[in-house]
Amino acid sequence: MSATRILIADDHAVVRSGLRLILGAEPDFELVGEAATGDEAVREVERLRPDILVLDIAMPGMNGLDAARVIRTAAPEVRIVILTMHDDEAYLKEFLEIGAAGYVLKQAADTELVQAIRAVQRGEPFIYPAMTRQLIDIFLKQSHPAPAPPAADAELSPRETEVVRLVALGYSGQQIADQLSISVSTVETHRAHVMEKLKLHGRAQLVRYALSKGLLDT
């Protein structure tokens, strides 16, 4: 079995040397090159065609996100392992969408990076286990973009529908009252009725309800 060819892209020399120590200790890994910026990473990937690219997000010039996008199109066979301090769901989601194969936190680089590279090399995706929660959240959000429609699919009066629409659009009670030429307390009463009828809790649910009913399409 030939050694796994790895390219490291991180703007910090100390991190690169640390990574060299760790990855160099693995006999079946071969460090083929290093890059300190996003642009350099793109160039080195083009030149060296490594199996694995270990990529940092925060880099001067072209950052990790943009570099990953370019590389995914230019060299789709190169598997990208993101190595970052960010445990934000948004980054994870972004990279999964771009097509990164692995996502490892720097806090876990000591234990998980080697593991991640091996998994990715086998063709399995690798997400740092502590981020599984975020991953599940993303999955749940995508499979249920709107919450389950209200159990009681009650009929709303035209006035109530209008109030729901305006509340969902983010208008204040005063603005809605002005638009409909009614008092603020009437607006609140309508809204409370609707929430009660539809068994909704909170403005966000109301917005999702309005979206699911197509009230905001106009």
Place this chain on the structure above:
Amino acid sequence: MRGMLVRRPLSLRQKMVLAMGGLVLVLGLAGTIHARLTLSNISNDELDRRALAISRGLESPATELLLTNDIFGLYLRVNEITATNADVRYVVVFDSSGDVRASSFAAGLPAGLRSSNPVQTSDPYSLTTLESSEGSVRDLAYPIQGGRVGLIRLGLTKKPIESRVDRLTFNLLGLTGLALAGGLAASYFLGTVLTRPLSGLAAAARAAGRGESAPQHELYAHPEVGQVAVAFDNMTRELRERDEERTQLLAKVMTAQEDERRRISRELHDEAGQALTSLLLGLTHLEQSVAEDDARALLAELRVMTTEAMDLTRNLARELRPSVLDDLGLEAAVGRYVADYGKKQRLDTDFHSGGFGVTRLRPETETALYRIAQEALTNVARHAGASSVNVLLERRDGKAVLVVEDDGCGFDVSVVRGSGSPSAKLGLLGMEERASLVGGTLAVESRPGSGTAIFVEVPIDGGADERDAHPDS
């Protein structure tokens, strides 16, 4: 209201009207009284002279007729006098013994007339005014030839004089009234003209207080108020300039603060974070290469500590300014903040966002909305005692809308704005200021017991304000 009890001083116009009215009234009344007195004096003198003239004219014929005892001739004379002088009420001729020889009274002398006007022996005649049923009568007792022959009593009515004086008085009072009306109108008009520029300035000052000032150019030429208007305009201009400067300064301070936070956040993240990363990797390597169990255990401990330091550094950096905000935009940053916040504060949070797509808002708009959301949520955690918070972030119809709504205790917005604690007031003001610096507006709706909602709207005008999230792709 207490203010109602305070007696308001009179306005300039009221003072002018009062002064002018009083003056005209006093002058008119004094003139009328004076004219009335003068006319009645002159007329009385004239009446007296007429009485004397008539009596003197009667004296010599009466002497002759009395001495010749020609009663009929005397009667004719008396009749002639009453016939030719309309104002003669009566003529009575007495002889030296005091008997009536001729009289214009058909039914004898009225009672009391005889003794009503005695003549002192030293006087040539006596004049007096008698009051009768027909009004005042000027009575002249004129002794004929010093009283040796007899006495003429002549009564001239004062009615014509009195009615003339009354007519004059009436006319003068009428004129006074006209003058009063004219004077009042004139002073009212004058007062209005004089105070109009002042009222204009007062209105301008009120407008300036609301922040909508327009220069008072038309007043500059005004002789009295012009200087005040110029000074006023200078003042409002300076205030406006200072306010603009203050706003610019505030924007600068906020930008500087944001830049500084971003810089420190990056430094923490990059420098400290990367140094810790390499330390971690070095420790790992060391741990793998040493054989002693004690040393390995210690190194493992150090690794854990390093990991914790990295977490701390990352959290600190994110609290200062999350890199998500710069890298992935407002939606991701607020979503992340709300999620963390809910966990930390043990609050139900529900975040909904929509309409943002791939285009990004202007960085300062994103920062402003992020910071307002942060401040609003911090306030909810601190004061609201809420069990759930809803955060809505939407982009539609050319504006970005942020709503933060809790189900907590709420508060009276006007009270907090007016006399609330400085920190609460400043919290609201700070959010408003942030919104207005990016051209947006902020509204707070809350009532004690029914939660609080913060509404922020920031206009996003067209493509100029958007920057592509992926400029390189």
